[in-house]
Amino acid sequence: MFRISQYMRELAHAEKTGHYPEAVHARRGSGGAPGPVVIWNLIRRCNLTCKHCYALSADHDYEGELSTSEVFGVMDDLKDYRVPVLILSGGEPLMRPDIFEIAERAKAMKFYTGLSTNGTLIDEAMADRVAATGFDYVGISLDGLRETHDHFRRLEGAFERSLAAVRHLHARSVKVGLRFTMTAMNAHDLPALLDLMRAEQVDKFYFSHLNYAGRGNIHRGKDAQFQATRNALDMLFERAWQAALEGREEDYVTGNNDADGPYLSQWVRARMPQWEAPLRERLVAWGGNSSGVNVANIDNLGSVHPDTMWWHHDLGNVRQRPFSAIWSDTSEPLMAGLKAHPRPVGGRCAQCHYFDLCGGNTRVRAQQLTGDAWAEDPGCYLRDDEIGLAAGSDASRVAVTPFRNARQTIRIVAGETHV
Incomplete structure (x- = not known):
């Protein structure tokens, strides 16, 4: 994940004070570096069949998924391995009967616990349950305005239901973010979606570049062309910069294309060249792509992948070996290459x-x-x-x-x- 707003706030501070802020280093305990953020696809079933779904989900059960007790056992290993964050995903995770039991245990174990959902199942009663569980963050996907979103999600009325979910959660003080995956078919809706974010007082906007996995791979021929991508990043940079200057509590982040860091460096060189060098130091420390290093994926069957886009490449299964052993094993050639520096x-x-x-x-x-x-x-x-x-x-x-x-x-x- 590329945290645009973090860098823009640092730049705004530098412009105001004349000094680039010192880097904030997370405290590390005696156990060494923390484990990766784990995105956990607990269920593959989904009530939608979205055009860019990396999991190729559909509305039916999938055999062999991890049981509640198996999930709890994996969580114990993740905690011992110092995994800091669990993002509970799917399919549609709210279709898993034990989702709240799992989330409550994650919170009790002091994981930062996120929920990744399409939002269509969150009515007022479901919003009450989400709020009571204490999720640290809920991400809801919107692929554009009504017509565009419903087309992507292949369900008439999906946009209204997802937007209602945003409002239900916001009313209950749950931190909510919008997720948008840009292709040539929906790039035109980005400005309006950013305006909607601000109008609805949404906390975060996650802009995802199309990655070639699942249905996203099938539709890669409709990926946004390079100039459209640059235009979108220019828009996000300007929006985040103005938010930083105005002191707005809005977060703009991107994912799945680590060229965003170099592009921000060029953006700063053109506007504030005196801060390009300290920004570059920050970006080098960030390091770019985290697949196989700082972000991991466990799918619904317990197979481990370098990230959610690598479902066609299994590293091992938590039923046979602990996640910690799988993730540390650099005898696996892909992991050896991803972890190489x-x-x-x-x-x-x-x-x-x-x-x-x-x-x-x-x-x-x-x-x-x-x-x-x-x-x-x-x-x-x-x-x-x-x-x-x-x-x-x-x-x-x-x-x-x-x-x-x-x-x-x-x-x-x-x-x-x-x-």
Whole structure:
């Protein structure tokens, strides 16, 4: 996750005081560094069949999902491994009968506990339960205004139900965020959705770049083009900057494209060049892509993945080995590469002078398009001349081609990928 507002507040402080603020370092206990944020798809069933769903969910039961007692056992291991955050997701997590029992235990164990939901099931009674459980944060997906959102979610009335959920939760003082995944089919609604966020006094706006997983991979041919992506980031940067200057308690964050860090560095260079160097230090410390390092995923069957977009690559299953053992195992080739510093990436990513900021960006896009997890990320929207390469050489880049329903067997060994 790229925390735009955090950096904008630091820049606003620097502009006001003439000094860039000192970095705030989290306290680390004697047990060493904390474990990763865990996004946990507790259930695959969903009442919607969204066009960009990475889990390919549908409204029916899926066999073999973890039982309540199995979930509790995994939670004990996660706590011992110093995992700080659990994001309870799906499918639609509110369709899991024991979701509140799981969430209440997570809160009792002092995990920061989030809920990722489409919001359509949150009426006033459900909002009461969510509020009583004490979730630290609830993220609700909106893909645009009414017509666009209902089209994406394949359900007439989905927008009104999700917006009602935002209002129900806000009335109960639950911290709520909107999640928006941009493609060429909904980019036009971003300005209005940002206005809606402010009108509804929503706490956070999460802008997700399309990642090529599940239905998002099938629809990758409709991914937003690079200029549309840049326009969207310009809009988010300006909105977050003005919010920081005005002291608004709004958070703007992005995900699934770590070129956002270098792009912010360029934005600052053009407007406040005196702060580019200290900002770059912050961005290097951030380090870019966190897959396999600071963010992890457990799916509904207990399989562990480097993040939610890697469901086609299992690292192990918590029924056979503890999560802590799976996550620490660098004999697994993909994990060895993801945890390597620097990562063994190739192409333009390896030559980019922002490599220490973004870490080579999102590996799953490269793997889905080329079969090579270490190829350049085709979703990077920066031009070659902006990243230190010869101007005009972009023509040789990996192109985003439409999905073809052809099965491939992909084997990753020692930094190499074999198809």
